Amino acid sequence: MRQKMKRNSIGFKLFVITVTFFVVFMSTTLIFQSTFFEKFYVNSKTKMLLSNLKKFESDYIASGRDYNFILNSLKEFQDSNNARVVVMNKNRIFNYTIISGGPDPSKDDILSAAIIRWRVMANNYNSSQPIVYVAKHPVYNTNNIVIISPMAVQNRIEDVFFVVSSLQPIGEAVSVMNQFYIYLYSGALILVIIISLIYSNMVSKPLKILNSTAMKMAELDFSAKCKIKSKDEIGNLASTLNFLSEKLSMALGELKNANKKLKADIAKERNIEKMRREFIADVSHELKTPISLIEGYGEGLKDNIVQGEERDYYLYVIIDEAQKMGKLVNDMLDLSQLDSGNYILSPQNFYIDELLLSVIKKYSNSIADKMIDMKTDIQYRNINVFADRFRIEQVITNILNNAIKHTPDNGKIAASITCSDTSVLVEIENQGEHIPDSEITKVWDKFYKVDKSRNRKAGGYGLGLAIVKKILILHKSKFGIKNTESGVKFYFTLNGKQNEEE
Ligand SMILES: Nc1ncnc2c1ncn2[C@@H]1O[C@H](COP(=O)(O)OP(=O)(O)OP(=O)(O)O)[C@@H](O)[C@H]1O
Numbered sequence: 001m002r003q004k005m006k007r008n009s010i011g012f013k014l015f016v017i018t019v020t021f022f023v024v025f026m027s028t029t030l031i032f033q034s035t036f037f038e039k040f041y042v043n044s045k046t047k048m049l050l051s052n053l054k055k056f057e058s059d060y061i062a063s064g065r066d067y068n069f070i071l072n073s074l075k076e077f078q079d080s081n082n083a084r085v086v087v088m089n090k091n092r093i094f095n096y097t098i099i100s101g102g103p104d105p106s107k108d109d110i111l112s113a114a115i116i117r118w119r120v121m122a123n124n125y126n127s128s129q130p131i132v133y134v135a136k137h138p139v140y141n142t143n144n145i146v147i148i149s150p151m152a153v154q155n156r157i158e159d160v161f162f163v164v165s166s167l168q169p170i171g172e173a174v175s176v177m178n179q180f181y182i183y184l185y186s187g188a189l190i191l192v193i194i195i196s197l198i199y200s201n202m203v204s205k206p207l208k209i210l211n212s213t214a215m216k217m218a219e220l221d222f223s224a225k226c227k228i229k230s231k232d233e234i235g236n237l238a239s240t241l242n243f244l245s246e247k248l249s250m251a252l253g254e255l256k257n258a259n260k261k262l263k264a265d266i267a268k269e270r271n272i273e274k275m276r277r278e279f280i281a282d283v284s285h286e287l288k289t290p291i292s293l294i295e296g297y298g299e300g301l302k303d304n305i306v307q308g309e310e311r312d313y314y315l316y317v318i319i320d321e322a323q324k325m326g327k328l329v330n331d332m333l334d335l336s337q338l339d340s341g342n343y344i345l346s347p348q349n350f351y352i353d354e355l356l357l358s359v360i361k362k363y364s365n366s367i368a369d370k371m372i373d374m375k376t377d378i379q380y381r382n383i384n385v386f387a388d389r390f391r392i393e394q395v396i397t398n399i400l401n402n403a404i405k406h407t408p409d410n411g412k413i414a415a416s417i418t419c420s421d422t423s424v425l426v427e428i429e430n431q432g433e434h435i436p437d438s439e440i441t442k443v444w445d446k447f448y449k450v451d452k453s454r455n456r457k458a459g460g461y462g463l464g465l466a467i468v469k470k471i472l473i474l475h476k477s478k479f480g481i482k483n484t485e486s487g488v489k490f491y492f493t494l495n496g497k498q499n500e501e502e
């Protein structure tokens with residue numbers, strides 16, 4: 001569909017300029033022609049007549065001013081110049097006699113007027129300069145060029161030529177031409193309007209495309225491209241616009257990505273901040289109980305309200321609570337160290353079976369107290385692993401400590417080590433209550449305890465498994481908890497290789 005041209009569009013301006021230019025040009029031509037064409041014609045006709053007359057006169061002189069020459073050649077001259085000619089000779093009637101066989105001056109108003117004019121001025125006229133003027137016919141109102149050309153022989157005027165040429169044909173031609181011009185003018189105007197409409201559209205169409213693309217870009221839609229293939233300035237502008245669009249799209253993409261990353265960073269930062277606050281709340285909560293116990297029992301001692309065995313118990317509680325606080329502080333230090341993100345392990349080769357047995361040995365008293373049946377199933381002796389020995393000892397200690405805590409009296413604990421080609425699997429299973437499935441992933445969180453009340457008595461803060469998790473992640477270990485038929489099993493893997501027996 002053809003779009004309507006807007007009044008302030010370039011297409012419309014081009015159209016108006018072209019049509020105006022054409023109208024001005026054609027009008028000027030018309031005015032010029034109607035005012036100057038006739039004058040120009042008269043001038044050139046006069047010049048032509050004069051020069052032909054000169055030639056005729058010289059031929060006449062060459063013939064020895066032969067009367068017969070005039071008679072023979074005058075008709076030819078008249079026809080070829082579209083003129084009426086009369087030649088007068090001096091020494092005849094009225095001093096001047098008509099010698100030509102041309103038109104009868106008495107029947108030709110213009111000619112007879114010219115002859116009268118000459119007779120009046122003849123005595124005072126000594127030059128052979130021709131007299132030229134334009135005379136209007138009194139009746140027909142047509143213009144005529146009149147030439148009176150005296151011919152001097154030895155400075156005496158002998159013959160006079162009267163030449164009259166009608167301007168009627170040119171007047172007619174001009175008026176016909178003016179009519180013709182009106183048709184030409186109207187036809188050309190229609191043609192110019194059509195052509196200028198077409199080319200205005202040709203110029204403004206790519207500009208419209210450019211504009212709509214730029215508008216889309218302004219709305220951040222970079223999918224639109226200018227499909228203008230021309231090699232001119234508009235084509236250049238189109239490809240520049242496409243380039244700009246690409247660059248903007250890229251920059252915007254980068255900006256969006258950066259923004260996404262920033263948002264993620266902010267969320268992460270907020271999360272860390274939240275965790276920190278929770279951590280402080282948890283720590284202060286955990287410290288409240290031992291502090292109030294120490295305070296209470298300490299005051300009891302100060303007031304001397306207890307004696308003997310009871311006094312020892314008071315002292316025991318104070319020392320025990322202080323030890324628990326010490327453990328809490330140590331665990332927190334450990335956690336924050338492992339949490340820092342740049343904690344570096346100190347791995348070394350050691351025998352994991354040896355380590356496991358030594359930890360079990362440390363706990364032999366507690367195991368004996370609860371009459372626990374402690375079993376070990378180790379595939380080989382001296383199973384080498386490459387890990388941070390101190391941290392792995394912490395892992396085993398925490399898991400075994402939990403196992404002992406959660407095993408009922410006379411229960412069973414089974415520890416095993418199994419080797420594969422590249423890794424070593426350590427499992428510690430204890431009889432006891434299951435960890436509810438909904439809690440099984442949460443036990444790794446710091447300060448998380450399944451049974452809060454029982455834990456207080458057992459002296460746990462819920463930090464042990466959080467530390468274990470950090471250490472095992474640093475070792476890139478595969479680890480987890482499973483509820484088994486009779487209890488709970490903790491397992492983890494370590495990198496290692498089987499060592500031949502020593
Ligand atoms: N072998 C297990 N059997 C049943 N529940 C367990 C066992 N090990 C851990 N849990 C549960 O997981 C929780 C978190 O254990 P974690 O070792 O982190 O803390 P804790 O033992 O309570 O205190 P801490 O280890 O800091 O002295 C425990 O409170 C307990 O409820």
Ligand SMILES: [Mg+2]
Nearest residue numbers: 402460464465
């Ligand atoms: Mg524990």
